[in-house]
Amino acid sequence: MTSSSGNLFFKQNSQCPLCNDVNGEYVGKVEKIWDETFAVCWCHSCELFFLSPPPLERDINALYADHYWPQKNLRDVAKTFMRTMRVCDQVAYISSCLGEIVNKNILEVGSADARFVGAFSSCNNVKALEPSFRYARYAHRKYGVQLCKDNFFSLQGKWDIILMSHVLEHFSDPRAAMEQAYNLLTDHGYVFVEVPHSPLPDEVAALELSHYLNTAHIVNFRVKSLELLLQTTGFSIHSLVRSAYNLHGLPLSGRKRLKAVLLGAMTPCLGDIPCLLRYIMSVFLGRRKPFCLLPLDASYDNFGDNMRVLVQKNAS
């Protein structure tokens, strides 16, 4: 359906892959990530953003296998710091919901550098899937974690907890991904999911929306679409929160740039350094929690606005 010449495939009305509403509205495009350019549609009904049609599974996998590895530049310094802080926060969140995680079988899908799954390395059976060879090599060297390239959809076995941090938005069919997660869980097992929280199309300027959408994400969620996906694939929501970088007390004028720097979306310039250092030092000295919670219906908080959810498998 997409043009091999790189032209944008465009349909006026596209069907939502989540709720099947046929009035998807064209709101942006994804370009210069794959060879083809893809139209991004937005569903008025469930508020899901989706590529219509999505890239081929083969091309999605090739992107991560061949072009995804840890960088060594200034942009990655802040990003690495925030990833470490995020893992601490995610582990604390899971523990606050489920208590201490011991004697469990854990599966992580899309482990990147294995920082997250590494926090559960004392558990019984830990398996981590990562298509990027370079990330797998990095994780083995740095954390001693053995990542494997097994295809998630071909996997067999049962796990008590499945971790999907900033992964679900990269699947061409997130419904199929959650159905496979369901199949791989023990009775009453849990899935932890974290994904970016997206703005409404009219909530941000057109240029900001086009930048937000032009990523390797195949879908982008809001609370409504995430809840719908999880509840219609056999799960009950145990906990759902929104979190953002905790920049209270920092100058208002620099906050948006600082969020971009912390996300790794922007290389810090000299003017960002005082704010960045102030944030990092206050986190290290324990005066500031790196993240704060937002009401589920709060307006879009820009870079770093995430939804975090723990769902439990319903009885089959």
Ligand SMILES: [Zn+2]
């Ligand atoms: Zn929909």
